Amino acid sequence: MNGAQAMVRTLADAGVGVWFANPGTSELHLVAALDGEPRARGVLCLFEGVATGAADGYGRMAQAPAAVLLHLGPGLGNGLANLHNARRGGTPVITVVGDHATAHERYDAPLQSDIAAVAGSVSAWARRPVDVADAGPAAAEAVTAALAGGVATLIVPADVAWSEGGDVAAALPAPVPEPVAGDALEAAVAALTGGEPCVLLIGGDATRREGLDAAGRIAAATGARVLSETFPARLERGAGVPAVERLAYLGEMASAQLEGVRHIVLAGARRPVTFFAYPGKPGDLVPDGCQVHDLGPGATGALTALADTIAKQARPALQVAGRPEIPPGALTGETAAAVIGALLPEGAIVSDEANTSGLWLPGATAGAPPHDWLSLTGGAIGQGLPVATGAAVACPDRPVVCLEADGSAMYTISALWTQAREGLDVTTVVFNNGSYAILSMETTRVGAVPAPPEPGTITRDMVDLSRPALDFVALASGMGVPASRARTTGEFAAQLGKALAEPGPHLIEAVVPPLG
Known part of the structure; x- marks a missing residue:
């Protein structure tokens, strides 16, 4: 058994079977080891930020870690934003980062970097096994560290992965929460x-x-x-x-x-x-x-x-059931929220990165049937689509609704391809207001300009997404996701109802005006 097989089987024995991956040459022995483990599922992502965000979404819903497989330091760097979000949310994630073979490090090859330094910024625990005998034990430790609530990073030299002599390590005791002092x-x-x-x-x-x-x-x-x-x-x-x-x-x-x-x-x-x-x-x-x-x-x-x-005898006040009426007319952030509140299915998982277009969502959905709401824990945008992807893998029997801002969506739009490839039941609503509306608002709040940015200024240009306009219907269709566009509440309600009723991924481009 080589080191890669020892790691994969150790993780599988501990219940870690899902691998969100964007691998490279140095990780191919780990990929091959997944083929030899029937409990493993490999989910290919086209960008590392999608892989790390999907692992975050999976961990939030499964309350157990998935593995995310990345290629050397640059791959880890590409995935760092959503690992930051996972760290801030206390999500259990096991990041497996391939490294150059030990003897190759002295050559300072083009992809050589200080992986440990990069990993340290987001990891609660990190370890680099130095020989094949340590591969299995390191994987077992990673599970325990992740279950304590955080990102655990395994840095795996290629020679540790390919060398024979590895062995499966027994899972370590799960961490026990400390009692309140x-x-x-x-x-x-x-x-x-x-x-x-x-x-x-x-x-x-x-x-x-x-x-x-x-x-x-x-x-x-x-x-x-x-x-x-x-x-x-x-x-x-x-x-x-x-x-x-x-x-x-x-x-x-x-x-x-x-x-x-x-x-x-x-x-x-x-x-x-x-x-x-x-x-x-x-x-x-x-x-x-x-x-x-x-x-x-x-x-x-x-x-x-x-x-x-x-409060032994006290009882909590419970949210009363109630849904908004679907209003007629043009689509805005407020009227879209009413449609979502009216149609949100029971047991839904909502991945919310709607940003300024989502200000009305909490009130409109408060009385909807019970559901889970996943939010932008660390503030690093580009989380919504990947988190929805991971949540759908973790909970295939529950509908997932992704509420996504247009600017944020473009950071990790390739998550749609993974949703199509895996047949995930994710309905994505992209609020297209043609701008980074949050930055337009914050420009005034930080005192950079005395009023919202004026047309023709560089400041205005830096928050404008309309030149050229983004076509999310074309983008989604090009990645195998059925898509439609809504400009009125009637169109949006009909399209959302249809998407929720059908299995598999769908996208609706909700054209709304920017806030203010």
């Missing part, structure tokens, strides 16, 4: 029961049903408000699920949500800050005089312990 629990109890305005800010696994139930019980017993982090990795929501408001993206809106709060209890979330610095405005969103209390790791367990302490 007694002093942290006591501080949170005091904050929540002291009579002062308190916010419970949740993230991580606490945005799933068990954590939401515990947070809702605490809110019902104490009067505390529950907010989730702005971009939760996976938020369970819909009718019959405890409702939770998300912390606003815009700093001034988030400050309004937190105004007057004297205590913020963190459960799986980070201290709230603005996404960027703005001239003359604070970056820290914690109000003056407010104390922050962190429950530490294991958000759901910590919330459950807290709820059992102060």
